[in-house]
Amino acid sequence: MRYQKVPDETIRRLPRYLRALLFLQQRKTESISSQKLAEYVQLNSAVIRKDLSHFGAFGKRGTGYNVSLLSKTIRDILKLNKPQKTVLVGAGRLGTAIASFPGFKRYGFDITAIYDNSKAKIGGKIGDTTIKSTSRLADIRRSEIKMAIIATPPDAAQETADILVENGVTGILNLSSCYLKVPKRVKVRTIDLAMELSMLPYYS
Amino acid sequence: MRYQKVPDETIRRLPRYLRALLFLQQRKTESISSQKLAEYVQLNSAVIRKDLSHFGAFGKRGTGYNVSLLSKTIRDILKLNKPQKTVLVGAGRLGTAIASFPGFKRYGFDITAIYDNSKAKIGGKIGDTTIKSTSRLADIRRSEIKMAIIATPPDAAQETADILVENGVTGILNLSSCYLKVPKRVKVRTIDLAMELSMLPYYS
DNA sequence: TTGTGATTGTGTTCACATTCACAATTAACA
DNA sequence: TGTTAATTGTGAATGTGAACACAATCACAA
Ligand SMILES: NC(=O)c1ccc[n+]([C@@H]2O[C@H](COP(=O)([O-])OP(=O)(O)OC[C@H]3O[C@@H](n4cnc5c(N)ncnc54)[C@H](O)[C@@H]3O)[C@@H](O)[C@H]2O)c1
Ligand SMILES: NC(=O)c1ccc[n+]([C@@H]2O[C@H](COP(=O)([O-])OP(=O)(O)OC[C@H]3O[C@@H](n4cnc5c(N)ncnc54)[C@H](O)[C@@H]3O)[C@@H](O)[C@H]2O)c1
Numbered sequence: 001m002r003y004q005k006v007p008d009e010t011i012r013r014l015p016r017y018l019r020a021l022l023f024l025q026q027r028k029t030e031s032i033s034s035q036k037l038a039e040y041v042q043l044n045s046a047v048i049r050k051d052l053s054h055f056g057a058f059g060k061r062g063t064g065y066n067v068s069l070l071s072k073t074i075r076d077i078l079k080l081n082k083p084q085k086t087v088l089v090g091a092g093r094l095g096t097a098i099a100s101f102p103g104f105k106r107y108g109f110d111i112t113a114i115y116d117n118s119k120a121k122i123g124g125k126i127g128d129t130t131i132k133s134t135s136r137l138a139d140i141r142r143s144e145i146k147m148a149i150i151a152t153p154p155d156a157a158q159e160t161a162d163i164l165v166e167n168g169v170t171g172i173l174n175l176s177s178c179y180l181k182v183p184k185r186v187k188v189r190t191i192d193l194a195m196e197l198s199m200l201p202y203y204s
Numbered sequence: 205m206r207y208q209k210v211p212d213e214t215i216r217r218l219p220r221y222l223r224a225l226l227f228l229q230q231r232k233t234e235s236i237s238s239q240k241l242a243e244y245v246q247l248n249s250a251v252i253r254k255d256l257s258h259f260g261a262f263g264k265r266g267t268g269y270n271v272s273l274l275s276k277t278i279r280d281i282l283k284l285n286k287p288q289k290t291v292l293v294g295a296g297r298l299g300t301a302i303a304s305f306p307g308f309k310r311y312g313f314d315i316t317a318i319y320d321n322s323k324a325k326i327g328g329k330i331g332d333t334t335i336k337s338t339s340r341l342a343d344i345r346r347s348e349i350k351m352a353i354i355a356t357p358p359d360a361a362q363e364t365a366d367i368l369v370e371n372g373v374t375g376i377l378n379l380s381s382c383y384l385k386v387p388k389r390v391k392v393r394t395i396d397l398a399m400e401l402s403m404l405p406y407y408s
Numbered sequence: 409t410t411g412t413g414a415t416t417g418t419g420t421t422c423a424c425a426t427t428c429a430c431a432a433t434t435a436a437c438a
Numbered sequence: 439t440g441t442t443a444a445t446t447g448t449g450a451a452t453g454t455g456a457a458c459a460c461a462a463t464c465a466c467a468a
Contacts, residue, residue: 015402097297171404200375
């Protein structure tokens, strides 16, 4: 697959399609038109068709897309078919909320390791997973962990990212309020809820 | 101010600038060039200059921008100068993490009301704020609350949004995994952490 | 006052993303 | 088998945002 050719915006939308498709699968819907899917995900139907066409033509004209085929295809594209082992660093309020949220499993993520640097937290458990000391963070090298979630305070985020990247992580969801410097091969998505909230009053 | 004229992307970036400026103010930095600011927020300096130019010319050529003036100006633009009273609906794991996070205050948000529909939670407290029953959610009409954070399960999100909008809310940060239908005058930002994470493996 | 070095503000160009619109294709059915 | 209605896949048109590049401006020093 030629990554260059596919727009970033397309990749960003694929999970939205997948979420809708998983919902439709629960409802035992067998096929769906781009038009109907567009309503679910609040987009123009042409966007959906063009997005999907980057990866081949798996719609049927006159009918639409087969829900389970499309769902499987998108999971393949996004590499979500095999469980993605994921590490969480920072078992604070936000980190704990994330670690105990069952919803990630549905998208193929498995939080198999949790690290924190607080004596009070190390050794404790979230669900079945024991919180380990960040002094052992480099241990992830010997696992198959490629994905990471950073939920530490901002001033610990960069050093955390450095260790993660050194030890095999190629994707980071960064929830701390600062930007990270990483090699080009590593993909970082930074979400600061305070930033997202701060946009809203402007429009009022 | 003519909202139409200013690109949405610009508004989305202003909070990033503000965050960097608040940091610089702590460091007692008096002025900053677009070039330096660009490094902090990981953007091209021309983007910053163009963004700011939509609202006037408050930079000094040869010197850069006055940090505290720019910070105040952006807060004015974003309407963050007066505390924005905010309601949280859904005091679960994510909601509790948000309600107990002190960082929102720095951007002018004040979570003055929390609602949940669980008997076990109603009457409890997060910090100084008592969790109230969603049956009383319409009470927010008599407050000055314009902003809302939805952290309920997805199937309760739409009905929650409807009540919020009916009672004066014009901005919603929606953390539940579904899209909301609201009147055009209401601005919604939907963040589903599972979606954000799902993009990452593609690039690995 | 004049020259110098830095930096803004912005017209222009370029790149990308969205929307339109329709020929091609399929399913259903008479 | 042929006709109809639906829907995809996609070239072309349109819209939007990012990057470039430089004249205008400013601080400051000689
Ligand atoms: N909670 C929110 O609503 C919210 C909103 C916006 C942004 N954030 C950001 O998310 C991050 C986490 O927020 P939170 O509310 O969970 O904070 P928190 O203080 O509750 O949790 C931080 C956790 O990180 C741990 N930690 C500190 N240094 C560490 C290190 N070097 N290595 C590993 N772990 C370390 C702490 O022991 C703690 O458990 C922060 O950067 C915060 O700015 C949070
Ligand atoms: N926790 C995460 O990491 C995470 C990640 C991605 C998405 N989400 C989404 O965020 C939302 C909240 O997640 P969570 O982990 O905090 O869930 P949670 O189950 O811990 O909390 C949900 C809370 O909402 C309350 N609630 C239920 N129905 C309600 C109603 N009608 N009105 C008001 N309150 C109601 C419940 O009593 C509970 O306190 C969910 O939609 C979830 O899909 C969470």
